[in-house]
Amino acid sequence: MLVPFRALLEERRAKRAAAGAFTCYDVTTALGVVRAAEQRAAPVVLLVSEASFRAPESRLLVPALLAVAERADVAACVQIDHVRDPGLIASALAAGVGAVLADGSGLPLDENAALVRRAVAAAPQGVGIEAELGRIQGGEDVAAAVAAGAFTDPAEAAAFAELTGADCLAVSIGNVHGTYAATPRLDWERLERIRERVGDLPLSLHGASGLPPADVRRAISLGICKVNVNTEIRRRYLSELSASLPAVLPGLRLLELELAVIAAVADAVAELLDLLGPSLSH
Ligand code: 13P
Numbered sequence: 001m002l003v004p005f006r007a008l009l010e011e012r013r014a015k016r017a018a019a020g021a022f023t024c025y026d027v028t029t030a031l032g033v034v035r036a037a038e039q040r041a042a043p044v045v046l047l048v049s050e051a052s053f054r055a056p057e058s059r060l061l062v063p064a065l066l067a068v069a070e071r072a073d074v075a076a077c078v079q080i081d082h083v084r085d086p087g088l089i090a091s092a093l094a095a096g097v098g099a100v101l102a103d104g105s106g107l108p109l110d111e112n113a114a115l116v117r118r119a120v121a122a123a124p125q126g127v128g129i130e131a132e133l134g135r136i137q138g139g140e141d142v143a144a145a146v147a148a149g150a151f152t153d154p155a156e157a158a159a160f161a162e163l164t165g166a167d168c169l170a171v172s173i174g175n176v177h178g179t180y181a182a183t184p185r186l187d188w189e190r191l192e193r194i195r196e197r198v199g200d201l202p203l204s205l206h207g208a209s210g211l212p213p214a215d216v217r218r219a220i221s222l223g224i225c226k227v228n229v230n231t232e233i234r235r236r237y238l239s240e241l242s243a244s245l246p247a248v249l250p251g252l253r254l255l256e257l258e259l260a261v262i263a264a265v266a267d268a269v270a271e272l273l274d275l276l277g278p279s280l281s282h
Contacts, residue, residue: 001069001072001073001074001075001076002066002069002077002078003043003072003075003076003077003097003098004077004096004098004126004127004128004180005077005079005126005127005128005130005167005276005277006044006126006128006167006202008043008045008075008077009128009168009170009202009225010044010169010202011075011076011247012202012221012225012226013200013202013225014226015064015278016220016221016229016277016278017220017225017276017277017278018044018205018216018219018220018224018225018226019044019045019047019072019224019226019227019276020033020037020042020044020227020229020269020272020273020276021044021045021046021047021049021079021083021204021228021229022044022045022046022047022228022229022230022233022272023047023049023050023228023229023230023234023276024046024047024061024065024173025049025052025061025234025256026061027064027065027068028237028258028261028262029047029233029237029265030064030065030068030069030130030266031068031262031265032149032237032261032262032263032265032266032268032269033046033233033265033266033269034046034069034072034074034076034265035053035110035263035266035269036265036266036269036270037072037074037076037269037273038072038073038074039266039270040044040270040272040273040274041074042074042230042273042276042277043074043075043076043077044074044076044077044079044269044273045064045076045078045079045099045226046068046074046076046079047079047080047081047228047230048061048062048065048078048079048080048081048097049081049082049211049230049237050080050081050082050083050088051084053080053088053091053092053095054088060167062078062080062095062096062107063096063131065078066078066096066097076239077098077100077128078096078097078099078139079097079098079099079100079128079207080095080099080100080101081101081228082103082108082132083100083102083103083109083211084102084103084104084115085099086115086143086244087136088120089115089118089122090103090117091138093122093123093127094224094234097098097127098126098128099127099128099129099130099167099168100119100127100128100129100130101129101130101131101132101170102115102116102118102119102125102129102130102131103131103144104116104131105132105133105134105135105170105172106135106157107231109156109183111162112131112132112133112159112160113163113164116129116131116160116164116165116166117163117164117165120165120167120224121163122164125253128167128168129164129165129166129167129168130166130167130168130169130170130204130226131160131166131169131170132167132169132170132172132206133152133153133156133169133170133171133172134150134151134153134171134173135150135172135173136170136172136176136177136207137150137172137176137177138176138177138178141198142224145244147176147282149174150172151173151174151190152163152169152171152172152173152190152194153235154190154193154197155194155195157169157171157198158193158197158198159199161198161199161201166201167201167202168201168202168203168204168226169194169198169201169202169203169204169206170203170205170228171191171194171203171204171224173186173187173190173191173194173205174186174187175205175206175207175208175211176207176217177206177208177230177231178207178209178231179210179231180210183212184210184211184212184215185201186211186215186218188218188222190273191219191223191224193202195222195223200231200273201226202226202227203223203224203225203226204220204224204225204226204227205224205226205227205228206228207228208227208228208229208232208272209229209230209231209232209235210231210232211231213275215228216276217275217276220276227272227276229272232268232272233265233268233269235254235269236264236265237261239264240260240261240263240264240265241257241261244256244257244260244261245258246270
């Protein structure tokens with residue numbers, strides 16, 4: 001069932017747990033995500049990447065994911081991830097989704113705040129706006145991110161949250177999108193200070209693919225209540241596809257292939273959801 005973004009996150013925060021947010025490139029992925037969420041009785045966010053949202057070929061992706069989320073037996077929400085262009089944010093808000101990440105993290109602080117404030121003002125009732133402060137890098141090593149001063153500043157986070165009215169803040173504490181070149185070393189003290197400064201505002205951790213399970217648990221114990229995953233789902237989807245292909249090709253058994261991929265995505269998501277449950281160490 002579709003549930004407002006903020007309510008979904010607040011429920012997780014109150015339970016010292018996190019919602020899994022998984023990038024879905026097609027209905028096959030979404031069906032796998034929802035199957036796992038139903039098996040684990042866990043709420044879930046179906047993410048649409050900016051590239052997918054922009055692509056004319058995927059015009060039907062958002063309505064399709066909304067239909068999958070609506071029919072789910074668990075709380076679910078569809079979110080457009082990482083959009084910076086104001087026109088695209090307006091289209092995302094008009095698309096009927098439950099949340100948008102208005103990503104001004106590449107802009108100067110005041111312009112980031114203005115972008116998020118405008119998105120919050122334009123969002124229909126119940127539609128959530130996530131913001132990103134500091135810059136979560138993609139593919140680079142973490143040392144480069146530190147050197148670039150891209151980590152979230154706790155004092156700025158407090159002022160930013162107050163000024164923008166965002167529903168959720170994505171933090172940069174040593175996490176990166178994509179694969180980790182070296183063992184990630186998250187800045188726990190920084191996360192604690194951010195949490196103290198922003199009060200009850202839901203915090204999200206992006207780039208969870210490749211993070212050690214103990215790190216994900218620790219982040220939740222320190223107040224993260226949304227965890228974004230993309231790369232790991234794509235990896236599991238594509239390895240199942242290539243493993244199953246030789247067996248189904250001779251008979252052109254496409255449905256069998258699709259069912260195998262749904263099951264593989266569901267397995268991957270279930271493993272991750274098991275990590276996101278209530279934290280005992282807080
Ligand atoms: P990964 O691809 O590293 O899992 O990151 C996904 C993400 O943060 C999407 O917003």
